[in-house]
Amino acid sequence: MSNGIWIEACEVDDIEVEDVIRFDHEDRTFAIYRTEKGDFFASDGYCTHEKFHLSNGLVMGNLIECPKHNGRFDIPTGQAKRAPVCVDLKTYPVKIEDDKVFIQI
Amino acid sequence: MAIVVQKRDYSITGPESKRAQEKGLATAEWYTSPIPRAKMKELMKRRNGPAIRDTIIWFGGLAVLGYLAFLSWGTWWAIPAFLAYGILYATPGDSRWHECGHGTAFKTPWMNEVIYQIASFMVLRSATPWRWSHARHHTDTIIVGRDPEIITERPPVWRILMMQIFHLYGGPVEIKRFILHTFGKLESQEKEYIPESQHNKTFWEARVYLLIILAIIGACVYAGSILPAMFIFLPSFYGGIIVITFGVTQHLGLYEDVLDHRLNSRTIYMNRLCRFLYWNMNYHVEHHMFPMVPYHALAKLHAEMKDDCPAARPGLWAALKEVVTALRKQKHDPAYVVVKPLPSTARPYMYGIEHDLNIKVEA
Numbered sequence: 001m002s003n004g005i006w007i008e009a010c011e012v013d014d015i016e017v018e019d020v021i022r023f024d025h026e027d028r029t030f031a032i033y034r035t036e037k038g039d040f041f042a043s044d045g046y047c048t049h050e051k052f053h054l055s056n057g058l059v060m061g062n063l064i065e066c067p068k069h070n071g072r073f074d075i076p077t078g079q080a081k082r083a084p085v086c087v088d089l090k091t092y093p094v095k096i097e098d099d100k101v102f103i104q105i
Numbered sequence: 106m107a108i109v110v111q112k113r114d115y116s117i118t119g120p121e122s123k124r125a126q127e128k129g130l131a132t133a134e135w136y137t138s139p140i141p142r143a144k145m146k147e148l149m150k151r152r153n154g155p156a157i158r159d160t161i162i163w164f165g166g167l168a169v170l171g172y173l174a175f176l177s178w179g180t181w182w183a184i185p186a187f188l189a190y191g192i193l194y195a196t197p198g199d200s201r202w203h204e205c206g207h208g209t210a211f212k213t214p215w216m217n218e219v220i221y222q223i224a225s226f227m228v229l230r231s232a233t234p235w236r237w238s239h240a241r242h243h244t245d246t247i248i249v250g251r252d253p254e255i256i257t258e259r260p261p262v263w264r265i266l267m268m269q270i271f272h273l274y275g276g277p278v279e280i281k282r283f284i285l286h287t288f289g290k291l292e293s294q295e296k297e298y299i300p301e302s303q304h305n306k307t308f309w310e311a312r313v314y315l316l317i318i319l320a321i322i323g324a325c326v327y328a329g330s331i332l333p334a335m336f337i338f339l340p341s342f343y344g345g346i347i348v349i350t351f352g353v354t355q356h357l358g359l360y361e362d363v364l365d366h367r368l369n370s371r372t373i374y375m376n377r378l379c380r381f382l383y384w385n386m387n388y389h390v391e392h393h394m395f396p397m398v399p400y401h402a403l404a405k406l407h408a409e410m411k412d413d414c415p416a417a418r419p420g421l422w423a424a425l426k427e428v429v430t431a432l433r434k435q436k437h438d439p440a441y442v443v444v445k446p447l448p449s450t451a452r453p454y455m456y457g458i459e460h461d462l463n464i465k466v467e468a
Contacts, residue, residue, distance in 0.1 A: 019146070050132050050244055058149045058397055067397050069240045070208045082208060083233075084240040086302050 006095070006102045009042065013099070020064060022055030025105065030092065031055050032101060033075050035062055040094045041075045042103040048080070048087035112439075113249050115258045117241075117294050121250025125362070130248045136365040136455040137394055138413040140406075145395070148402045148409070151212035155401040156204075159381065160220060163197045171336055178332055187335060191344020193382075195272075198227035198341070199348045200384040200400075206236055209399040210384070226314055228348070229272070229279045229341045231286060233307045234295055241298045243396055247361050247369045253294060256352060259361070259439035261432040266353065272345040283318075286311030347382065354424040355389050358431025358443045365455040366393040368444070372407065372417040373424045387421075390414055413452060415445030 009023045015034040022045055023030045029045030031054040047054055047066040056067040063072045063081060071085030078089035093104040114121050125131045140148075170193055174186040202224035204210040205217040225232035238253045245251035257265055268274040282292065289308050291299065299307060317337075324333035331339070360368040367390055375387040386392060388403040391410060398406045411417070418424040427443055434441040447454065 049240075058146070060151065065208075065397060067395070069243055070396060072208075082214070083236055083303070086300055 004105045006104050009101045009103050011100055012040075012096060015040070015101070018059045018061075020055050020057060020059050022053060023103075028105070029053070030103060030105075031064070032094070032103065033059060033064060035059065035075060039076075040096060040101055042092040042094045043073070043075070043078050043089045047071060047085060048089055049085045054089075112260075113258065115249055115255055117250055117253050117297050119250060122297075123250070125245070125248050125250045128362075130362055130364070131245055131251050133245075133364050135246075135394070136367070136452075138410040138452075140395075140409055144409060145398075148395070148406050149397045149399075150402070151209065151399060152401065153212045153216065155399075156210040156216070156220075159384070160201075162381075163193070163201070166193050174335070175332075178335075187340075187343065190336075191340040192347050193344070194227060194340035195344035196347040196351070196382040197384070198224045199351075200382065200386055202228050202230060202235075203239070203386065204384050204400050206239055207396055209397060226317065227341060229276055229314075229338075231279065231282060231307060231314070232310050233303050234282070234286075234291075234299055237299045237303065238295075243393065246366065246393055247356050247359070247363075249361050253298065255361075256355075256357060257432075260436045261357075263432075266349070266432075269349040269352075270346050272342045272348070276342055280318075283311045283314050287315050350421070350425065351379075351383050351386070353428050354418075354421070355386070358428045358435070360442050360444070363456055366390050367414050367447070368454055368456070371424060371427075372414065373421060374417050374419055375421055379421060412448055412450040415447055415451075 007025055009025075009030065009032050010021065015021050015032060017034055017038055018036045020031050020033045023032050023042075024045075031043050031045045033041045033043070035041065036059075043054070043064075045054055046052065047068070049066065049069060049071050052066055052068040054064055054066060054073075058065045058067075059075070062075050064075050065072045066085065069084050070082070071080070072082035073079065073085060073089045074081050076091070078091040080086055080088050095102050095104075122131075167190065170186065170190040174183065174190045177183040177186040201210070201220050205221035205224060208214065208217045210220065211217045222232055225235065242252050242254040247255060249255070265274045282295075285292065286308050291304065291307070321334050321338050325331050354371055354373055356369055356371065359371060363369055370390045370393045372390045373387040375383065380387060384400040385403040386400070388407045391398065391403050391406045394410070395406060407417070418427060431441065431443050
């Protein structure tokens with residue numbers, strides 16, 4: 001978890017329920033998720049197995065599946081859930097203010 | 106006049122691996138056809154229904170054919186009966202291994218895992234090593250020195266292809282690996298793509314496989330007949346003809362070292378029976394471009410992206426003819442590849458990084 005600065009990532013309506021989008025900030029890429037219950041989460045944007053954008057992946061419940069090798073992570077914790085991913089994903093705190101999504105990096 | 110062909114090193118521990126990395130061909134970004142996100146989400150949706158239905162049909166079919174084969178044992182009818190049983194054992198074994206390995210066949214993860222483990226044994230592929238081998242195949246599809254699943258090099262080795270009709274090349278290789286894994290060792294190439302955290306799992310799986318094989322041998326000795334092995338283990342060999350027939354059509358005769366699956370993979374129209382056996386892997390360009398789309402949605406994915414792809418081969422026979430013709434040409438000209446024209450609606454081919462194949466035919 002991070003104790004850094006809060007940055008605005010997107011509008012709440014930019015992400016559909018059970019979906020993920022890509023957010024680039026400076027030289028870093030993040031993935032912002034909205035799960036089926038409508039909760040927002042954020043993580044690093046690339047799969048820890050090989051460098052593929054998780055924003056092209058599939059959100060299933062609380063899981064995100066990588067588009068290239070079907071590896072899965074638990075969205076809230078970033079925990080690796082299915083091979084070929086073995087290394088957990090770094091996650092970031094998220095807050096909603098004025099219909100905007102902020103992540104702490 | 107003798108023809109000297111300068112061969113490339115297809116091993117993934119050789120110099121070609123370094124070369125591919127230097128050229129930017131390893132772990133590279135691949136071309137994808139433009140499909141709206143909403144459509145992709147719909148296509149990627151997982152379902153249990155189709156895979157449960159197909160699994161019941163598969164095992165039900167094996168039970169029926171197995172019973173008929175049992176009744177025919179000792180007569181000439183045993184030849185066609187066991188051939189049919191073996192084909193139904195090995196062909197869906199291969200495609201179920203593949204699709205469940207991706208974790209897309211069933212919606213429920215444990216169902217994918219159970220069928221993956223069963224099918225892995227049926228086709229004699231160590232479950233964990235092949236999971237990683239296949240991940241590499243998708244990362245670096247037909248990149249020489251990186252992809253461990255290239256069926257044959259250029260120029261083609263016909264002996265291997267012929268032996269694979271009865272799994273006589275890959276089968277013994279796998280059994281040697283089981284034995285190696287049983288003693289806690291890996292081949293050097295396996296160390297390239299299997300992470301250390303998975304080594305123990307690999308070793309224990311191999312021990313289980315060997316125990317099953319030993320139990321089957323024991324049953325044969327006890328029965329004084331090879332009949333038990335005819336139902337489990339031997340079908341991986343005598344039922345392999347369709348596995349290799351489908352397998353050679355996936356990539357052979359097409360480009361190596363490109364970053365566009367339209368150039369190195371082949372989509373073929375097949376009848377319903379073949380599509381059932383193969384679990385729609387005839388849509389191979391589509392599968393490689395979007396591995397998250399489950400087998401039951403591949404026909405819809407094909408309809409969605411066909412305007413961006415070369416024409417599919419009209420049938421299995423046409424595809425085989427194309428493959429065999431290309432392989433025969435590659436015997437003397439390893440640089441020969443089949444390139445299909447794109448429709449006017451398609452984006453141009455992405456050839457990937459500029460590369461030098463370094464293959465030539467010297468007279």
